Amino acid sequence: MAQDVIVETHKLTKIYRDFWGRKKKTALNALNLEIRKGEIFGLLGPNGSGKTTTIKLLLGLLFPTAGEALVFNEPAVGVAKNERIGYLPEESYLYRFLNAEETLDFYGRLFNMKPDTRRSRSQELIKTVGLEGDKKRILKEYSKGMRQRIGLAQALINDPELIILDEPTSGLDPLGTAWMKRLIVELRDKGKTILMCSHRLEDVQQICDRIAILNEGELQELGEVSQLLLDANRVEARATGLPLSEELRRDLEEVIKRHGGQMESFGHPTTTMEDLFLRIVEESKKHPGRRFLPAADRPSGRPPADGESAPREMAGSSAIKENKPV
Amino acid sequence: MFAVMEIEGDPLSWYKLPGAVHEWLEAVGGFAVLGLIIWMIFWLVNPPPASQRKVGLSTTAWLLWSTVLAVGIGLLPILLSVVWDGLGFSDPSEIRPAKTSWTRHLNLPFVSTVTPASAAPRKDFLYFMYYMASCLAIAAVLVPFLVGVSRLRFRRIWSLARLSFKDAIRHRVLWGFSALLLVFLFASWYLPHKPEDQVRGYVGVVSFVITWLLVITASLLASFSIPTDMKNQTIHTVVTKPVERFEIVLGRFLGFTALMTLVLVVMTVLSLVYVARGVVPEAQEESFKARIPVYGDLKVQSIKEGRVAEHGKSVGRENTYREYISGGVADEKASWIFRDLPSNFAGRPTLPCEFGFDIFRTSKGKFENKGVQCKFTFMSWKCPAAVDPREEAKLSQEFHQAAGAEQATKDFARDKGFYEIRGVEVVDYHTIAIHMPGELFQDLGEWKKQKSDTPPLTVVVRLEDLSQLLGVAKYDFYLLEDPGKNNFWQNFFKGAVGTWFNLCLIILLAVTFSTYLSGIISWVVTMVLYIGGVFLAFVRDVASGSTTGGGPMEAFVRISQGTNIVSPLDDTAASVKLALEADKVMIFVLRRILNLIPDLARFDMTDYVAQGFDISIFFRDNSLVLRTALLIAYLLPWAVLAFYLMRSREVASSS
Numbered sequence: 001m002a003q004d005v006i007v008e009t010h011k012l013t014k015i016y017r018d019f020w021g022r023k024k025k026t027a028l029n030a031l032n033l034e035i036r037k038g039e040i041f042g043l044l045g046p047n048g049s050g051k052t053t054t055i056k057l058l059l060g061l062l063f064p065t066a067g068e069a070l071v072f073n074e075p076a077v078g079v080a081k082n083e084r085i086g087y088l089p090e091e092s093y094l095y096r097f098l099n100a101e102e103t104l105d106f107y108g109r110l111f112n113m114k115p116d117t118r119r120s121r122s123q124e125l126i127k128t129v130g131l132e133g134d135k136k137r138i139l140k141e142y143s144k145g146m147r148q149r150i151g152l153a154q155a156l157i158n159d160p161e162l163i164i165l166d167e168p169t170s171g172l173d174p175l176g177t178a179w180m181k182r183l184i185v186e187l188r189d190k191g192k193t194i195l196m197c198s199h200r201l202e203d204v205q206q207i208c209d210r211i212a213i214l215n216e217g218e219l220q221e222l223g224e225v226s227q228l229l230l231d232a233n234r235v236e237a238r239a240t241g242l243p244l245s246e247e248l249r250r251d252l253e254e255v256i257k258r259h260g261g262q263m264e265s266f267g268h269p270t271t272t273m274e275d276l277f278l279r280i281v282e283e284s285k286k287h288p289g290r291r292f293l294p295a296a297d298r299p300s301g302r303p304p305a306d307g308e309s310a311p312r313e314m315a316g317s318s319a320i321k322e323n324k325p326v
Numbered sequence: 327m328f329a330v331m332e333i334e335g336d337p338l339s340w341y342k343l344p345g346a347v348h349e350w351l352e353a354v355g356g357f358a359v360l361g362l363i364i365w366m367i368f369w370l371v372n373p374p375p376a377s378q379r380k381v382g383l384s385t386t387a388w389l390l391w392s393t394v395l396a397v398g399i400g401l402l403p404i405l406l407s408v409v410w411d412g413l414g415f416s417d418p419s420e421i422r423p424a425k426t427s428w429t430r431h432l433n434l435p436f437v438s439t440v441t442p443a444s445a446a447p448r449k450d451f452l453y454f455m456y457y458m459a460s461c462l463a464i465a466a467v468l469v470p471f472l473v474g475v476s477r478l479r480f481r482r483i484w485s486l487a488r489l490s491f492k493d494a495i496r497h498r499v500l501w502g503f504s505a506l507l508l509v510f511l512f513a514s515w516y517l518p519h520k521p522e523d524q525v526r527g528y529v530g531v532v533s534f535v536i537t538w539l540l541v542i543t544a545s546l547l548a549s550f551s552i553p554t555d556m557k558n559q560t561i562h563t564v565v566t567k568p569v570e571r572f573e574i575v576l577g578r579f580l581g582f583t584a585l586m587t588l589v590l591v592v593m594t595v596l597s598l599v600y601v602a603r604g605v606v607p608e609a610q611e612e613s614f615k616a617r618i619p620v621y622g623d624l625k626v627q628s629i630k631e632g633r634v635a636e637h638g639k640s641v642g643r644e645n646t647y648r649e650y651i652s653g654g655v656a657d658e659k660a661s662w663i664f665r666d667l668p669s670n671f672a673g674r675p676t677l678p679c680e681f682g683f684d685i686f687r688t689s690k691g692k693f694e695n696k697g698v699q700c701k702f703t704f705m706s707w708k709c710p711a712a713v714d715p716r717e718e719a720k721l722s723q724e725f726h727q728a729a730g731a732e733q734a735t736k737d738f739a740r741d742k743g744f745y746e747i748r749g750v751e752v753v754d755y756h757t758i759a760i761h762m763p764g765e766l767f768q769d770l771g772e773w774k775k776q777k778s779d780t781p782p783l784t785v786v787v788r789l790e791d792l793s794q795l796l797g798v799a800k801y802d803f804y805l806l807e808d809p810g811k812n813n814f815w816q817n818f819f820k821g822a823v824g825t826w827f828n829l830c831l832i833i834l835l836a837v838t839f840s841t842y843l844s845g846i847i848s849w850v851v852t853m854v855l856y857i858g859g860v861f862l863a864f865v866r867d868v869a870s871g872s873t874t875g876g877g878p879m880e881a882f883v884r885i886s887q888g889t890n891i892v893s894p895l896d897d898t899a900a901s902v903k904l905a906l907e908a909d910k911v912m913i914f915v916l917r918r919i920l921n922l923i924p925d926l927a928r929f930d931m932t933d934y935v936a937q938g939f940d941i942s943i944f945f946r947d948n949s950l951v952l953r954t955a956l957l958i959a960y961l962l963p964w965a966v967l968a969f970y971l972m973r974s975r976e977v978a979s980s981s
Binding site: 021060082089158 | 375485563569
């Protein structure tokens with residue numbers, strides 16, 4: 001195993017059998033994978049493709065039928081490697097009769113952490129995940145997003161080197177999702193290695209360095225996100241400070257034709273729904289009480305009064321709602 | 327029977343320890359061999375990938391350490407036997423051969439050197455091979471277990487135990503059963519009873535109710551805990567931490583045991599407070615105490631067909647606990663031989679002894695409900711009759727001639743080692759106390775120094791009344807070591823330890839089964855074993871084929887045909903043949919699983935408390951330490967099984 005490879009699998013196979021030993025399903029077939037130190041690795045695939053099985057094999061929750069899985073150069077079924085791993089399950093399977101402090105204290109005790117370190121780390125994590133005001137409430141009373149946050153906190157209690165996240169943004173609203181993604185990137189920037197499993201392709205695209213795509217237990221694709229998504233047949237150029245005009249379009253078309261290409265579209269690009277949502281929420285926090293007014297009801301030229309919303313000016317806007325084909 | 331306990335089995339004794347260890351090794355070794363065979367079959371059918379084999383010991387290390395450990399385990403009974411003999415701690419009833427103690431140990435190790443009952447020599451090579459195979463199998467199973475145990479950390483076990491405690495305390499089943507228990511505790515005080523039975527009845531009912539309700543609560547909590555964790559997947563976040571699987575098992579066990587111990591202590595204190603409210607004088611006299619009995623060995627002699635027989639008569643009862651002697655015949659007697667006495671007997675002015683015999687009436691009428699007259703003869707080691715029974719009659723005559731003055735009888739007891747009381751009235755269902763003069767044991771210290779083979783005390787009981795029969799058993803007569811030394815309160819708490827043993831047993835069994843089975847199946851299997859333990863004596867009888875009326879299927883045929891239990895069946899009938907064959911199969915299976923069933927009678931000390939007998943902590947028979955050792959000996963193999971089951975369990979598997 002190369003020095004910077006944290007997780008390695010060789011022909012990792014998992015076959016589920018019934019009580020009599022008859023084959024029921026091949027969940028994973030001869031998976032060969034490497035995850036390097038300091039990267040965010042995404043595991044994608046439809047339901048039943050073997051993503052969660054892979055994670056469970058790496059964590060020792062399942063035993064391989066064939067092949068091997070090594071984490072920190074030790075067999076995945078071993079216990080010693082768990083000192084350096086944090087795991088956030090898809091559903092936050094925590095003990096609902098404990099509160100946040102008790103939860104982190106319990107999991108912290110399972111590591112070789114000194115009491116002072118454990119206490120200070122618990123408080124720090126509770127603050128980081130934004131549960132300071134709810135730390136005395138039992139987990140049974142938490143919302144889905146809050147449980148996901150405390151789940152992440154318990155995964156980070158031991159300051160792990162490898163963090164395994166199974167559907168980390170599942171059930172979170174866009175704010176929560178943005179927060180989670182930001183945190184994951186921060187962890188990577190601190191030198192952690194993250195393996196995440198997700199159905200949300202836009203999240204994976206935004207934050208993962210490399211991905212693997214599974215389907216029916218077989219590895220279909222593996223590589224860097226930027227390389228895999230690269231569309232080598234197209235060229236894109238973006239500019240600011242240019243008003244849209246027919247003249248501009250003609251000039252650009254001429255340049256493109258001169259270089260042997262063909263313009264496909266011309267116009268303003270669209271932002272993502274997530275960006276739109278986040279911006280709206282941010283603005284509403286800055287202007288409390290402001291409401292949306294349809295354009296017909298808005299006096300023209302008049303700035304919005306307090307309590308009224310202004311027409312939304314979006315960056316890269318929807319003044320032209322769709323890119324016109326050329 | 328008042329204040330006389332019916333003790334039907336051999337008591338647990340320290341001198342039997344080497345032999346007990348030997349038998350335990352044989353029994354556990356058999357199961358270890360079976361476990362290894364099952365594991366080998368699984369390995370051959372479904373070999374794990376090479377990566378999994380890297381975790382743990384290499385094959386070479388496993389074989390090497392197993393061999394070393396097997397030799398150590400095999401030598402253990404011999405070593406214990408040597409140490410026991412060196413300490414002089416051997417069975418006082420064993421007849422020693424005329425060899426030195428050291429030469430005894432030149433015999434092959436698998437000869438039980440301790441109890442006469444199990445000392446049938448088994449020197450054949452085949453038995454030696456079986457024994458060594460058992461030791462090797464135990465060692466092979468123990469080596470990975472010990473390696474796993476060396477990785478355990480108490481702080482993690484403690485964390486998991488605290489979690490289990492907090493989880494269990496919020497369960498409604500705990501509070502529901504505790505409330506029910508409180509109702510029973512106080513309600514039983516109002517059950518009708520005779521005055522002298524007050525404490526006895528209350529202790530019996532309280533102990534029964536507390537034990538059963540807490541056992542059911544504990545079994546439910548323990549059976550469903552791990553399966554619920556697996557179903558809810560909360561165990562995933564624990565297993566993915568640096569937690570050994572066995573720590574999860576131990577944490578559950580410790581947590582639930584701590585909780586049930588707390589409940590037991592509270593219930594015991596409450597019931598004791600309630601008892602202390604008011605105990606009537608009759609009950610105080612009978613059982614509100616903690617006697618320390620000293621038992622002797624019983625030898626009964628009767629006349630059968632004109633000749634002296636070295637056993638008592640049978641009166642036709644199914645319960646053969648007691649033997650019977652006739653009245654008015656000098657040669658029919660029951661002798662209690664005390665082979666050792668506590669040193670504190672010397673120097674006491676008098677020594678009490680108590681007894682409760684059964685009276686079998688051969689005629690109805692005026693003798694019913696009346697006592698019978700018995701003669702008690704006490705002979706110390708100084709007494710010539712202790713060596714030659716023919717001297718007894720002569721000494722008796724001399725004694726009664728001198729018996730006019732109290733001092734004279736004391737002098738006679740001191741000088742001749744002889745004391746006799748005639749005409750003691752023995753009444754059914756009553757315990758009677760009589761006193762011996764302390765002069766009988768004045769020089770007891772000298773006897774101990776000499777290490778004489780003559781027993782320090784022999785007590786002979788003869789029935790004086792004609793046409794009656796006196797029923798006696800070993801534990802019907804005892805000396806009292808020090809009636810005032812220990813008190814009822816301490817004994818009550820010691821008796822509660824018996825319930826605690828039951829709780830530890832049920833919790834570990836339930837947790838063990840729950841590592842692999844679903845909650846409800848774990849609970850059912852646990853309760854089947856527990857109830858089997860309650861009726862173990864009967865199960866043993868069935869397994870040995872000694873039940874009257876045959877085995878279960880034969881009994882069914884008899885019931886369906888309306889045949890009584892002693893009439894022979896028509897064994898040419900197909901149904902009868904089938905039933906008899908089915909019984910053979912059932913007996914075969916029962917014999918194999920008999921060792922799986924816990925001997926709960928060994929952990930039940932209710933009678934001790936109810937009848938007012940002290941429970942020893944360490945030195946005497948059936949002490950708490952011995953019972954604890956027995957509990958550990960029973961639970962240890964189950965703990966090892968839990969270790970392997972949890973280690974091999976895929977916690978994320980849906981099956």
